[in-house]
Amino acid sequence: MGKLRGQNTGPPAAAASLRFAALLQSCGRTGDIRRGRALHARLLLTGAAATSTFLANHLITMYSYCADAASAVRVFGVLPRPNPVSWTTLVSGLVQNSMHHDALAAFAAMRRAHVAPTQFALSSAARAAAALSAPRPGTQLHCIGTRFGFDTELFVASNLADMYSKCGLLDEACRVFDQMPHRDAVTWTTMIDGYAKNGSLKAAILAFRDMKCEGLVGADQHVFCSALSASGGLKDGWFGRSLHCCIIKAGFELETVVRNALLDMYAKSGDLESASRVVKIDPGGWNVVSGTSLIDGYIEVDRIEEALETYTELGRQGVEPNEFTFASMIKGCAMQDLLEQGAQLHAQVIKTSLISDSFVGSTLVYMYGKCGLISLSLQLFNEIGYHSEVAWNAVINVYAQHGHGWGAIQAFDRMTASGIRPNHITFVCLLTACSHAGLVDEGLEYFYSMKDAHGIEPKEEHYSCIIDMYGRAGRLDEAEKFISEMPVKPNAYGWCSLLGACRMRGNKELGEIAAQNLMKLDPDNTGIHVSLSGIYASLGQWEDAKSVRKLMKDSSIKNLPGFS
Structure with missing residues (x-):
């Protein structure tokens, strides 16, 4: 190395x-990187940085690993004849630094x-095409891989x-x-x-079984x-429990990311007792992801008190809530019309500087609107710095809940005029x-504009x-045709x-069709029999009404409040 220091020309x-x-x-x-730059300087003195492709490739790699992609590109740029390794190192380094x-x-x-x-x-x-979700260059890469015989290489x-x-x-x-x-694995x-994230949940589970x-x-x-994500999406607690056994056997139960996924699966499957036990596997292992998943699970089944207890426990454990925690808790308060608790959460959101988060702000708009404070809800919406589609959906929903149709239409028009694209929830x-x-x-008019003007396929x-809209307006013939x-x-x-x-209008024929189809989809819905009996009674067909009542009695169906 001493000899190298004494020479300023020629490759080492x-x-x-x-x-x-x-x-x-x-x-x-x-x-x-400091030492790496010093080595680079010595190579520049000898001229090796430009003449030795071997060392230049190592410089590109070093700068890429040190997150200095600009220097890596500069080193590559002075190479007179970069070889395949040089190009490969550059592409890999740029991907490594998320410069896709x-x-x-x-x-x-290249x-x-x-x-x-x-x-x-x-x-x-x-990998770059995957990160960008760019199918066109990805497909071109596949063609190149096939041409050079790389498409069956494992990695x-x-x-x-x-x-x-x-x-x-x-x-x-x-x-x-x-x-x-x-x-390989x-x-x-x-x-x-890929299956799980694209909604092919059953395929994900079948693939896991094949892998096993x-x-x-x-x-x-x-x-x-x-x-576990696929199992939770399917609410398949049985398969989730078998996965839990495999996880214990593999020794991953104490891994934070696995415990969070386990808890989320149990919460989505409605097995909140098992979800709670997962948290207690490591009493000191509370984190914001696991806590929020448990809160979500409780709110999903209207167990708001336990959600509040879990939120309090997070605070005792020194875990700071994030935007998803607040959004879940505020949503739970909205569902139960718990205005006081919702307002307290609003105050905490302000303290944590998350009030500017569009997701949290939108949930607050929804909560105040749901609790009947429309003016406060709209004021909060106007104070949100950035109006995302979630925020616009929240304010349109507030108008919808309180029967302010024209207000919802005006909000929708303002949304589209501001350049925000509506989604299926908006409609x-x-x-x-x-x-x-x-x-x-x-x-x-808005229904038919979904596909024509916005490219959204109605679900x-x-x-x-639309059926509900025709029904409320008494236009049952048009509803049937639709x-x-x-x-x-x-x-x-x-x-x-x-x-x-049909119950409100005394339409027996269409009401019977609706009842028959509803029984297939929701056989435990007691309101079907109540409404059908009401239709017969309104037409003076007391024997038919009596028959339905008898069926309810024989089936041990209680006369619960109906619906309109």
């Missing part, structure tokens, strides 16, 4: 190059320079499958997965996670988190507002809003709305 000898490479690797591993657009641009430049891509460069570029195929799943193209991800000659985890049959379950805690709130205010023509709940032309069958809410309208 092979042994010195290897020593420099080892030192640069050490700087990269430890993040010692730049990584894809670098890979494209192709324009007629440098054959390596499987590592292709794999890194696929390339795994990243391609991950890219397709993150782009929502599960069929393509499955095709890549099925063509792989062999799969990472590949299986990629697919299971191949003996690959147990080495990676992340696969359990993905499988549920808007159509509900039109229904409650008797604005049938306006509601129909069951939107069709049900149902016959629907591309999907009405859900329970739709039939329930129609049955209530």
Whole structure:
């Protein structure tokens, strides 16, 4: 090294190059960028930084690991003839520093320079496309991989499958997965996670079972988190408990991320006792994720008192609530009309400076509106700095709840004028507002604009809003015609709305059709028999009314309050 210091020209000898490479690797591993820059300066003095591609590649790697991507790009830029390793190192470093657009641009430049891509460069570029959810460059990368024979390489195929799943193209991800000659735990985890995040929850569980049959379950805690997410989404507590057994066997029960996923699964499955026991596995292991999941579970089943107790326990454990904790608690207060507790949470939100968070602010707008304080709700909405679609949905919903149809319409028009795109929830709130205010023509106009003007395909709940709107307006013939032309069958809410309208209008024929369909979807709904009996009674058909009452008695159905 002393000899090297005495020379300012010419590349270092092979042994010195290897020593420099080892030192640069050490700087990269430890993040010692100061020492790395000193080594770079010495290489600049010798001229090796520009003439030795080997050392330049190590410099690019070192700067990438030290999160100085700009310096890595500069080193690459002075190379007269970058080799495939240089290009690969650059693409990989840019991905490592979350510069995904730049990584894809670098890979494209590599192709324009007629440098054959390596499987590592292709794999890194696929990771960039996955992070950007960019299917077009991702598909092009797949074609390049196929051309060079990399598409069946384990890590390339795994990243391609991950890219397709993150782009929502599960069929393509499955095709890549099925063509792989062999799969490891990472590949299986990629697919299971892709299924879970794209809503194919049953497929995620089946894939986990297949993975287990191949003996690959147990080495990676992340696969359990993905499988637990699918189980919670399906509310499949039985499968979730079997996963819990596997987790204990694999020794991951005390891992924070796994415990959080376990608790979330039990909470979503409605098994709140098991969820509470998971928290107690490690008494000192309370965290904001597990606490919020438990609160969510209690609120979902209207156990607001236990949600409040859990929130208090988080404070005792020294855990600071985040925006999701506050939003869940405020939502729970809104559901139970607990204005005093909601106002206290509002004060705490102000203290924690989360009042500017659009998600929390939107929930407060909803809570005050639900509790009847419309003016305060709208004032708070106007004070929110950024109006996201969630905030607009909240204020439209406030108008809908109180029958202010024109207010909801004006809010919707202001929303679209401000450049915020409505989503399917926006239209549920808007159509509900039109229904409650008797604005049938306006509601129909907005319904048909969903697909034509906004590119949103109506779902069951939107069709049900129109059925309810026709029913409330007494336009039952149009409701019947609308149902016959629907591309999907009405859900329970739709039939329930129609049955209530038939009861109010004494429409026996349509009421019987609605009742029959509702019984198939919701056989335990006592209101069906009450409404049907009411229709018969209003028409003076006492024998039919008596028969329905007898059926209720024989089936031990109690006469609970009806619906309209």
